[in-house]
Amino acid sequence: MRFLSLYRVELRRLILTKQIWLISALCLCAPMLGYTVYFPVGSVTMSALYIGCPVLAGTAAGSVLWAIAAIADASRQFRSGTDILAASAAPPLAHSAAKAAALITISAAATILCALAYLPFTAVKLDYLFNTGYYFLNFLVFMLPTWWISILFADGFYRITRRVELSAVLYAALAYMSFSRLAQRKYFLRWINPLAYAYSDGFPDIWFQRMGAYTRLVWLCIAAGVWMFSLICLRKYQKGLAESFVRGLKKVYLPIGMAALITVGAVLWNNQLFIGNGADDFIDEFILDDEHNLKLVEGMTGVKYSVKVDTVLGTLSGTSEYRIITPIKGESVLRLNAGYKIKSITYGGERVNFRTVKEDINGQYDTYFELPEKNRERLIIEYGGFPSVAQCHMPGVHNSIGENYIYLEHTDIVPLLMNYGLDYGTVDFEVTLPDTLTPFLFFEPITKYVQNSDGTRTYSTILGEHYIFNFIAGNYVTDTFSSNDINFRFVYGDVYRSAVEEYNVQQSICDVYDYCTEHYGKSPHIGRGLFTLFQLSSMKMGGYATQGSSTWFEDVISPNILSDPNRGATATEVFIHEMIHQWWGGVGVWCENDDIWSAEGLTVYATYRLVKEKYGELYAKQYYVDDWTRAVAEQDRNFYNRYPEYLEKLPEHYREQLSASNQQTNHYKRMPLMILKAEKLVGGEEKMDEILSTIYSDYNNRTDQYNVTYKDFLDYCGLTEEDLKLD
């Protein structure tokens, strides 16, 4: 009761305080930084630009502002001398708690105002892509708790130190940690700038929001713990920090509360399910398998995978039933997503003991078990949990289960039995998920299903192999159309239906097919008669090509990109680029990958040629050749590229950044410019088309695994490295 009355009075006082109004007004303006200077989201979808960036910018800037407010308000009563009157009237502990609670309430009101203030603008900008619930969720998950955390830390630091400058320094150090290099890979350290690397328009996925809410909870516990500690240190009877602390400990509920909060925070942190604790870089699985000295044994006659997906909780549960003729001797190994737990392994109805080695490798754990030699035929593995994302795949999320989108690969779906070779016999696959989602396996729709009474469907299909490359489900539509002798299956998010029509995407697809077939020859993969083009959520960064299908990332068709005249080369042309990988790179001609040479150079060059043919020379020069020239000149102007001897003096991460940037420029800008030079030296476009056609044909006629090298290219052109050096 006392607390409530103190809370009410402090709330009323804060409402009458000008500084609080100023801070609130600045917080209302803070999201504008996300439109102008601070872009923490990697994707360029409309949601990223008009929800993600402003919310995250407002979160970070607002946090600092509320910290200033908290320190200023906590110190104010001491500066003004009202502390003496207040201390004689109210119990200091309850009063301190009421003051913090009042400031937290004001910040909550500011969050609501902030969300309402930007609502009309965001709704207009996003138009048909706008989702009210998703919009408010971002404010609720990121902005609100982060501002609270900030207030608790700042208020706590002041009460501990009773010095404005010291508490400001402590807060600044904590905020710096959140932006530091360490936090670039240790995402849980990002308390003030939560990670939300991608936002999808078509398939609003809440993976980052889930992780954001979880990390906010962790940090709220820690901040509340620090704040509780500050209550223990609350000065009374004109005592110093040490004596006040000892006296504060006598209120046993304070140290117990503090310890409980920090312990809960630490336990939550330690047991987080979102990101695996493996290495930052991908580890080659084949090498790994070799290290494990695993024997590949044949002995399987069939498998049945049954998987059930809970899109609300983001979890998966599954049962894999293997029919084994000959169990191998010694230990069997199965590999599964590190977020899953094996519930049971039974063989012929009897439980089998197993041990899981919790060494995260590419987001997977290995489980070892030994089957009795006696043939009992049926091996059943039950498993499930929340699929974690491998550290090496962050910050772009690789797999996720959401209400609007599911993307799972390999061991995110089914266990991989490492000892049983590749032939699993007949592989039945069955998946249960909400009937609002359309499922695809290997980019092929699963059409056979049974409608369940709980609003789910159980889809079933027979697989050609046991290794599930990917399973995708979302609110997809499929267009089919033809160009000459090929049928296209174009799969994309339902919300993009109007954009696909408006920007004539189908025509671009046909253009690529016609151009590449005419200039380089028919793709042996596409030639099978059906080619699938599949849109992935922006949560899965980048696009890639597989046999008979090509994926493209969501941003390519974002209204933001498609309507921007300055991005001529990166709008539908990126889409064209990905499709050209059916000829060069991807499932087309494999090229040796080194610092300069890769399939990207040929793909970018082919994109340029197609665009030139389609939109004219001027357009192609402006958005391609001039862009390459500018980028290469900039690279050559770089001090460290001109004087590499100084590179050694740079810290390692700068060297790595420069190296990555140089390779990007070499592949996407320098190499196309060199091919353009080669085109002039060999006698023009027609001649270059002939050379590329020959390379393509020769490559497809080879029976061995071969990657085309830069030397091969030069030999085909009859040129030397010296000839293609750029001035």
Add this chain to the structure above:
Amino acid sequence: MKIDIDNITMIYPSGKKALQDITVNFESPGFIGILGPNGAGKTTLMKLLIAGLIPTKGEILLDGKPLLSQETQLKAQLGYLPQSFGLYDELTVWQFLDYMAALKGVKGRKYIDEALERTSLTEQKKVRIRNLSGGQRQRVGIAQALLGNPQLIILDEPTVGLDPEERIKFRNIFSEMAQNKIVLLSTHIVEDVQAVCNRVLVIYGGLILYDGSPSVLISDAAEHVGTYIAQAGDPVSEGCRVVSKVNVSNGIRCRIVAEKLPKFAEIAEPTLEDAYLYCIHKEGRE
């Protein structure tokens, strides 16, 4: 209400001994004036009484229970005006009193209106504190101390900054309030104490030199206060302390206190101020 101070000593971390073996009790009704020079220990005693300090030794009991265990009860019954204090400048007088009332857990606008009326601030109730004069700010401080009809009122130099008329008014208000409460008034203005207090504490160097009624203190000083005419440059007689000097036509009329008055001095009727100074002088403190 009853407060028992039992043999308390207060030594600050700096080593300064502010109070030494003080034993005293207060019971309502009572209007106690605390006299003593700067640094005598008056403010320390008051801070101990509001549980703003913990004594190094000894104990304070509130209605027979240790004060520190009765903090909540104490604050619910306490009206305190410190010697120096601050106010929230952006609030109006009424808003500030409302804030303090809420902190104290005092409910009802009538208490605020009553305090405003008693302190003659009704007309200024909507004025922001930043626009008040020094005297008006002091009145706001007094008003907050009077909120909620507290049973224990501790006033540390409450009439500083007030004009003489206001001073008289306030000491009368304090006197009225002391009818059924304990009012502790610490002041340098002995006249205020003489006018209203029924009990006086004289503190000096952390010790209580006198605890009793003002009249006894005055009567103790009878025949120890005198006057004489001196010329400029005349030395003060040994063992005398000059209370005041007034220029008159034939020299300077000096008023002195002494254990034994010099023969040339004419015995005068003592005032409380004389008696206070004599008390300190007698104990050989000055």
